[in-house]
Amino acid sequence: MKYLTQTDKFFWVFIISSIILGLNYPQLFLPYEGYIIYIIMFIMGLLFLKVDIIDVVTHIKRPLSILYISCIKLIILPILVYFIFIKVDPTLHMSLFLLASLPTGVTSALFTDIMNGRTSLNLTAVIITNLLSIFTIPFLFFIFFNTDLNLNYMLMFTSLLKIIIIPFLAAKLIKRVFIPNIIQNLQSYLNFKIIILLSCMITISISVCSQTLIQTFSDQLYTMIFLFACFLGFHLIGYFSMFWKSKGEKLAISNSCMIMNNILGIVLAIACFDQAVLNIMVLSLIPWNIMIIIKHFYKRYLP
Known part of the structure; x- marks a missing residue:
């Protein structure tokens, strides 16, 4: 069982295996496919169990830093x-602009924890950027591309709120009311459970897009660069x-910017853009995964 506590060191094996499985056995x-949203909610719940919720609330109560991070992620990068x-x-x-405008992905908090970053700061960025992105993405596309995305804002807001609030309340009840000592019992294995769930999410996501990835990969090497x-x-x-x-906070912020919500990007591409944009958003799953693995190994050299 002790090997389960060392999953952090070998998470890249799970990611690569998930990509291979999704590409080769999509059927x-x-x-x-419909379970992806529930997997995301489970991951959020486990992260809330792992992180002291008071830390998250503290970041929200001192909003200047988190608003600065959100501005970098949602405004400056796009x-x-x-x-x-x-000129391209x-x-x-347009695809790169959409990618840059996406909010922070839920899984970024896991990788921040694995990289010994400030997980609570990253998790706060996940919550705030996802809620703000409902307004910033349409606004940016209207300003820069004169495009009305015609989104169902209320549906998006309630869906994102559900993904955040339900796991938050569940984790709070479990920690404070039902099983107060759950963290002590599960702390060593929480990352293992989260990585397994993440692997399932990646496998399903890749399998859904496998045909597009295989058909367009050789023609999109230029795009991949x-x-x-x-x-x-x-x-x-x-x-x-x-x-x-501190380095831990800088890692949390950089993960907030680099590990975005690709699932939302693909959903928006399907709803609002043509097939070419969708293909590029699907293709972004490959560098998304690879860059996380690369960063895990070179982070020790960062100042």
Whole structure:
């Protein structure tokens, strides 16, 4: 059982295995597409169990830092991407802009914990950026592309709120009322459970998009270069945007910027954009996973 406590060191094995399984055996996992949202909620719940909820509330009560991080993630990064890549193909330009405007992904808190970052700060960024993105994404596309995304704002808001509030309340009740000593009993294995759930989510997500990934991969190598460049840029900008903070906080901020909510991006691409944009959003799953693995190994060299 002691090996389960060392899952953090080998999480990349689970990620690579999930990608391979999703690409090669999509038919096995396609029936579980509808369970992705529940897996995300379980991951959120376990993260709330792992993190002291008081720390999250403290970050919210002192909003300047979290608003600064949200501004970097939701406003500054998309604007930089817009002007840096303004000369590239219009479809690629719009896709990169959409990628940059996405809020922080739930799984970024897990990887922040694995990298010994400030998990509570990252988890707070997940909550705030996802709720704010409902308004910032349509606003940015209207300003820069004169495009009305015509989203169902109330449905998006209630869906995101459900993903956040239900796990939060469940974790609070479990920790404070029903099983107060649950953290002591499960602390050593919480990351293992979260990584297994994450692996399931990646496998299902990849299997849903496997046909697109396989068919377009060889034709999109040029696009892949830009995607990797964006992910690297997101990491560096996030990391050094609060250069005066501790390394743990800088890792949390850079993960908030680099590990975005790809699932939301794919949903928006399906609802509001053409097939070409959707293909690029699906393709972004590959550098998303690879850059997390690479960062895990080079983070020790960061100042």
